[in-house]
Amino acid sequence: MADTKIDLLVIGAGIAGLLAARELVDKHGLRVAIFDKSRGVGGRMATRRDGDASYDHGAQFFSVTNPRFKTWVDQWLDQRVVKLWFEQFGDEPPMMRYAALPSMTAVAKKLVDGLELHRQSKITSASRESGEWILKTEDGNTFRGQRLLINAPVPQALEILDAGGVSLPSEDDAFLRSIRYAKTIAAMAELDGPSGLPAPGRLKLNPPEPIQWMADNQQKGISALPAVTIHSGHDFAEKYFDAPDDERLPLLVEAAKPHLQANILSVKGHRWKFAHRLTEHDRDFYANAGLGLWMAGDSFHAPKVEGAAMSGLLAADDIAASV
The missing domain is CATH 3.90.660.10 (Polyamine Oxidase; Chain A, domain 2)
Structure with missing residues (x-):
């Protein structure tokens, strides 16, 4: 059994978790460990390969409206990690749609480079003990850290917390369980x-x-x-x-x-x-600083790639302010 203490534990290697981790490692010097149940990274920015046929089968593209996210996208354009794919559908307001190169997982692969990533590590429970989070994986490993950022869909996040016996304030719990x-x-x-x-x-x-x-x-x-x-x-x-x-x-x-x-x-x-x-709300992320708990991703901000990215970046700001 591994028993490793880490500054920030991140569940989910989608764009929200990876951007948050990248900011907190590069700008704030935190030791961050990322856990994902899959073999790859990217969450719904997903690619499937079958011989010489390849499929982007999750998110197909993304748009850019926020200047902070645009800074990241401009870097990826320069690095040929993303490309301009097409502009507007029919009567929609003109807006460029971007795709990643050579497939939608490329953004996640770029972000995770150099970060501590535990692939095929399904977290079964997250519990709180003596001011620390304790994550247990399906294969029996244990990891400890002061703070926890969960980037899974909220029902999956709550399942992990429930399994660890973690109770949230009643209003927070009701809000999170209302998301559909x-x-x-x-x-x-x-x-x-x-x-x-x-x-x-x-x-x-x-x-x-x-x-x-x-x-x-x-x-x-x-x-x-x-x-x-x-x-x-x-x-x-x-x-x-x-x-x-x-x-x-x-x-x-x-x-x-x-x-x-x-x-x-x-x-x-x-x-x-x-x-x-489907549920409309105005929260960019969820935070309970007393528990050292955050949730981010496209369950917050806006239900699209840019929304997930901004949720992760804004959650990272809040986490850094708590250090």
Whole structure:
């Protein structure tokens, strides 16, 4: 069993947790350890590879409105970690959408470089003892630290705290448990030729059922083979979330066919249980300085990549002020 004392424990290697960790390590000299249950990093900025076919199957792009986040994005542009992908949909206000290079996980991989990362470390409980947080992992390791930042969706964060017997103030607990999310099902389909989706490789459907979004990963520049990502609408996902792939994926494929000029060779699925926050609120992050506890991510600020990034950065400011 590992028993390591750390200044800040971070659960979740999505963009919020990684930006917070980067700021606190580089600017404030904290010792930070990051834990993620997955093999990779990036959270919903996710990429799946299947032979020579690659798919961005979570967040497809991001926009930039905040000057602080723009500073980071400008650095990534200079470093060729991100690129300009397209501008505006239909009647939306003109705004550039960015994608990461060579895929959406690239931003997370850049941020985590040099940080202490524990991959495939699923945290099963977080408890508080003698002014310290104690994290226990599924494989039996224990880690200790004065402060804790959780970047998982709030229901998962509360599950970890509940397992450790941590009680939050009643108003805080009620607020956090009130946050609701929409689901999405992703279908990743390899094609026998070019998809025919409009350049530069995206299609937003309206009405958004059963499909709300399609992306051509080859046009986007991440897949050597023709490969599309199909995102279901939230109503479809709610209805078929617990159905087997051989029931739900053919329905998405059938709905996608009229928009494709190629045949589908194979398809794989992925479920996003907390794809989009539905509950509106005005909190940039959650903090309980007395417990040394923070929560950040797209459950706060705004339910998109930039919102998660800003939540992490603002939480890092608050954490630094508590040191």
